[in-house]
Amino acid sequence: MTETTTRPAAIDRLYVLNAGIAVAPDRSVYSPGRWQGEPVTLTCNAYLIRRAGEWILWDTGIDDAVAAESGGRVIAHNIRGIVVRTIACQLADIGIAPADVSRVILSHAHFDHVGNAKLFRHATWHIQRREYDAMFGPDYQQYGYAPELYADLKQARVELMDGDCDPFGDGAIKVISTPGHTLGHCSLLVRLAKTGPVLLSGDVAHDSYNMEHRCVPTMNADAEATRQSMARVDALVREERAQLWLNHDTVQTATIPHAPAYFD
């Protein structure tokens, strides 16, 4: 057996994109019983993957159009979205256009993750079936979705996923089912040759305090499933010796180099 067959498959590059800022008026929404009435600022990230000549996006951030509005815009859940630098500009810094992204894998459909769906309507979208059904079902408001942001996805190529999945069949990118925050919420495990495995956990927890203390945000669709997903993420991080990147953790985000820098 040659060395290459024993080494796990890896993606080529991982770029972290600044996907905007979310300002919420009451931090206790994310950690019930603590920080009542205190405003909180959450960083948002999207992640660009280069794999075998293909550009793949994990989430799309807050709508680029918000960049034109000084002070941002209250979009959903009483949360204000602010865009400092658009996703399109950050792709241009890397030397690509939105049209070069051929696939988007979606953690879930809240505005800070699906906001730029129309920029990538030509791409193939990988969405959990339970998430897709909630996005286009009658109860979208109850889940805090803003359907105008993803109306274009009705015409897009969508590959529906049912739980865990390995979309390229080589283990370099694994979709991990982590429901609770929304019904079809999922996380992404990516493998890099030098950096090693990184678990992009979406909104399983909004920051490390909430992860550690198993805080379930009041907006979550299923509290028990949220706690189970947190436990699953913890176990997977240990088992894979992976780095855990929490999308909205402002302190951690400040320590992770963003595009055009990349991980390989």
Ligand SMILES: [Zn+2]
């Ligand atoms: Zn989010």
